[in-house]
Structures are given as structure tokens and as C-alpha cells.
Amino acid sequence: MTLLETDYKALVIGATGAIGGAFVAAFQADPRCTHVELVSRSLSPGFDLLNASSIQAQAEVCRASGPFHFIIDATGALTIDGVGPEKSLASLREEVLMRNFHINAVAPVLVLKHFAPLLATGPSVYAKLSARVGSISDNTKGGWYGYRAAKAALNMLLQTAAIELQRKNAELRVVALQPGTVRSNLSKAFANSVPHLLDPAESVAGMLAALKALTPKSGAHYVDYMGKSIDW
Secondary structure (H helix, E strand, C coil): CCCCCCEEEEEEECCCCCHHHHHHHHHHHHHCEEEEECCCCCCCCCCCCCCCCHHHHHHHCCCCCCCEEEEECCCCCCCCCCCCCCHHHHHHHHHHHHHHHHHHHHHHHHHHHHHHHHEEECCCCEEECCCHCCCCCCCCCCCCCHHHHHHHHHHHHHHHHHHHHHCCCEEEEEEEECCCEEECCCCHHHCCCCCCCECCCCCCCHHHHHHCCCCCEEEEEEECCCCCCCCC
């Protein structure tokens, strides 16, 4: 899939994960993509999502390879310190809730803060993996307190940042992406309850098609891997 009609550069954060790696492969397969910058804990010495100064330092390292027309943040965690999603109020633990917010909301917006200046002017995309469970209006089952709340907070942060960043670049798309349930270490513990697990490449192909189809608008987009909008 050719994402742009002109040559472009891409940057993938979380590049060695299942979904991040599939994004890297897709960009590398696009003849229009002249460079893919890879960022991950295993490839980028000192990079740590829980350390704000390391995020800033990594952005400065990547600046020399930019500007980038696509920045994908494929980081996140579902199981925190060995604890999976909570099923009831009784199972809530303050320290796990705080870590969930740090990993899935605070760290991503700090990544956005430091990497947004690396975006190219004109048509460009900043996409962050979110989740359908981050939709407040779509919550009909309850449970998964920390992950739901952190993703809902992430969505608000993306929406707020999009409004600000688009004052300088009206052609920027800021996107909360729902990848579906993908076969990965993150979903491994819950795979038996999912009727159809997606291969990472299948999920990423859908998300890239969705990104290509997006038109500029005020604020962030919230879409799934099939290109369908999700209510906030």
C-alpha cells in the first residue's frame, strides 16, 4: 500500500513489539517510504517510557532523521506488574491503577509532546494505539477499570493535543487507533475468549488503510482497524 503520492519518512515507537514490528514491515514494503526510524527499549539504549528525560533525549536522537510524515506510537501494556485487568471494584489496587495511568496515558502524551515537533509540515499523521474499551459510551460490560480509564484519559489527551497542534498544521491527523485483538504477548492471556484473533500484519494493513482514508478535521480521529469511527 502506498500511503502518500510523494516520498515520505516514518517513525515507529515500540518497533519490536508484535504490532510495532508489523508497522515497520509495512512501511519498509512501501516504495514511497524512504526511511523508517525504529524506537524501542531493545534498540534504543536508555529509552524508557517511564522516564520523561529519556523520552526527550530519544526525540532529539531521532530529529536528525526527520521530519516524519508518519509517527506511530505502538506502545502500551495490559498486564501491569503481573496483574491483569480488574474484574471488580474489590480487586482494585491503588499502585496498579497509578502504573496503568503512567504507562497507558501519561507516558504516551509525553512521547507526543517531544516527538510532535519532528512531524513534517503539510499532510502528516500522528497515530497512537488506543483501545475500544477506552470509549465511555461503548462501555456496556464494566470491569477492566484501570485499562479502560487510562485509555479514556489517553483519548482525551490526544483530542486536546490535536486541537493545539492543528493550529500550526491544519493537515495533521492525530489518531487514536483500535487495532482489534491481535495475536501478541499483550493478548495472550485472553486469547481463548476471543472468537477471531488477528495476525499483526492483518491488523496493521487495516489500520494503515484507515489512516490513508482519513481527511483533515478539527481534533483527533478515533477509528478501528476496519476504518470505522468509534464513539468517544
